[in-house]
Structure formats: structure tokens, C-alpha cells
Amino acid sequence: MKIAVLLGGSSPERDVSLDSGKNIAEALRINGHQVLEIDPSLPTKQLLTDLNISLDEGKILEKESGLYGNIFLLKQLDVDLVFNGLHGGDGENGVIQTLLETLNIKFTGSGSMACMQSMDKEISKMLLLQNGLPTANFVTIKNETDEFDLSGLSFPVIVKPADGGSSLGHTILADNAKIQTAIKFAFEYGEKVLIEEFISGKEIAAGVLDGKPLPLVHIKPTHEMYDYECKYTPGMSSYEVPAQLDHKSTNLIQEYACKMYKLLGCSGYTRIDFIVSKENRLHILEANTLPGMTSTSLFPKAAKEAGYPFEELIEKIVQDAI
Numbered sequence: 001m002k003i004a005v006l007l008g009g010s011s012p013e014r015d016v017s018l019d020s021g022k023n024i025a026e027a028l029r030i031n032g033h034q035v036l037e038i039d040p041s042l043p044t045k046q047l048l049t050d051l052n053i054s055l056d057e058g059k060i061l062e063k064e065s066g067l068y069g070n071i072f073l074l075k076q077l078d079v080d081l082v083f084n085g086l087h088g089g090d091g092e093n094g095v096i097q098t099l100l101e102t103l104n105i106k107f108t109g110s111g112s113m114a115c116m117q118s119m120d121k122e123i124s125k126m127l128l129l130q131n132g133l134p135t136a137n138f139v140t141i142k143n144e145t146d147e148f149d150l151s152g153l154s155f156p157v158i159v160k161p162a163d164g165g166s167s168l169g170h171t172i173l174a175d176n177a178k179i180q181t182a183i184k185f186a187f188e189y190g191e192k193v194l195i196e197e198f199i200s201g202k203e204i205a206a207g208v209l210d211g212k213p214l215p216l217v218h219i220k221p222t223h224e225m226y227d228y229e230c231k232y233t234p235g236m237s238s239y240e241v242p243a244q245l246d247h248k249s250t251n252l253i254q255e256y257a258c259k260m261y262k263l264l265g266c267s268g269y270t271r272i273d274f275i276v277s278k279e280n281r282l283h284i285l286e287a288n289t290l291p292g293m294t295s296t297s298l299f300p301k302a303a304k305e306a307g308y309p310f311e312e313l314i315e316k317i318v319q320d321a322i
Helices: 014-030 044-051 066-076 095-102 112-119 121-130 179-187 228-232 247-264 298-305 310-321
Strands: 002-006 034-038 081-084 138-141 157-161 171-173 193-197 201-209 217-221 237-240 269-277 282-288
Touching (some): 014 310, 034 044, 066 095, 081 095, 121 138, 121 282, 171 179, 201 298, 247 269, 247 282
Parallel strands (some): 002 081
Antiparallel strands (some): 157 171, 217 237
């Protein structure tokens, strides 16, 4: 098949996406596919030059470049499938998914509505609460100057972008002395901010592939939080696959993960993150509709444990999408 891999982009997670996208593209080539690597943040004409492709100028939107021009370009290139290797921003919040749906181009991963609801942690947490699924108490701030009431929260708290990823813009606070600084920092990475009770415990990643649960991954970071450095620097975290939890907890996490997958309307592959508190209580953190595919990423580790080496995982995702 002729497959376009979207990678890079303009979000703060660009470097992670480039890493994921290169790994995906390599696996697809090993699997025998024709691969085009597309960075939607580049000017369209530059992208054509980089790909050594000539198209009739009339087929390219004269007023569009970058994101919209490059997504339109995919239609002109007559690709069979788009493998979305983007992380964060328009690649994960439903914007690119909406464009691909409008152009009737097949793509991997979840559709626009599922991506929008998953990327916006306020919306996804409200859905969890409405459906009786456990998640930490939180407050949402939509502007840096908004007044807010933390009386319903217990410290420590974590301040983070409501629409960010890769733990960028996160701060853990033991009290409210530096709350404004943390809020300002979070707004550098997102349009709105969550202040959420910080639950100390085991961080567990629960992958769902084609609606079925994968083995759980217990993340053991060297920092207090599984931050950007611990996520993407080899040696900064260790991983236990499958997670050594009791049978009841394992089953319940996988059950909740599949429920959230369905609740959000996800398809293909998604990762749901949990915290198991010291009191052995489960808390759902968030859903990630475009899990990383880097050498340190969690989803490929879980898939490998389930019998899907990386190239087979990528092919499984492709086949599910077509």
C-alpha cells in the first residue's frame, strides 16, 4: 500500500513525533509498503521538493500551505492510508482527523470526536465522572487571570495544561504558595489549565488495541513524576511488563480502560493511564489516542508482551484502519 506517515508538526511534542514517525515509517517499509513521510508543518511547496514530487500547480490550493495545504496534498497523492504519527496539537485534538474525514481519506487511530474529547482533559474527566468512573478531583482555569476556588481539593496538587501531552507544563505543589507561577507555566503549553489532586502511587499504562486490553505496564520513573525527561530519556525510567498487580486490580484496570475507550468513541489503538494509590484505589488520569512509538514508549512494550513485535503491531494498526 501507499501510506503517508504524518510526523513532526508544530506542537511542543514535535521532537517526540519525529522519533515516533521515523520508527513507524521504517516498520512500514520493512512490511513492504510504499511510504511517504509528511511533516504537515512545512510549507507545501517545500514538502513537494523534499519528496521529489511534481504536481500540477493547479492541483494545489494557492492560498493554503502548511497544515491545510499538506492535508489537501494527501488527496492529490492518492495515498491508500494515512498513518498518524503526530503527538499533541492539531495532530491529536481532532483537527487533522476532521480534515481527513472531510476528504474521505482513511487514517489510523481514533476519529475526530474521540480525539477532541480525549485531548481535552476537562471533557474526558467530566465524562468519567458522569459514568461513575474514578478520577481525581480537579478545578479548571480558562484564563490566567480567572479567580478559582481550591477549597474542594486536597494538597498536594498537580497543575497542568488541560490539552497538553508528554507531561509538558506540569508542576507538583505541596501548597498554594507558588500556584500562580505554576498556572502561568501551564498556560505556556495549553489553552486552559487543570489543577488536580496529585495522587501518589503506582503509575500504570493500560493499552487497548482494537477494543481489547493489552498487558499492563508499571512505570517506575527516577523522578517523583513521570515527566518529559523520564518518558523519553533511556535509563530514566524502568518498566515492569506485565505489571505485577493482584488479579483483581489487573482485571479492574483493564475493564475501566476498555470502558473509557468505548465511552470516548476510540478506535484502533489507545492508551489509558492510571494511578493506583497507596490505599490500592484506582484513579484514571487520561486517555492518549496517539500513543508514542519511540524506543521508550509504553504502548509498543505492552503490545510486544501480547505477542506483537513492533513491525507486527504497526501492520495490525494498518489492517484495522482499512
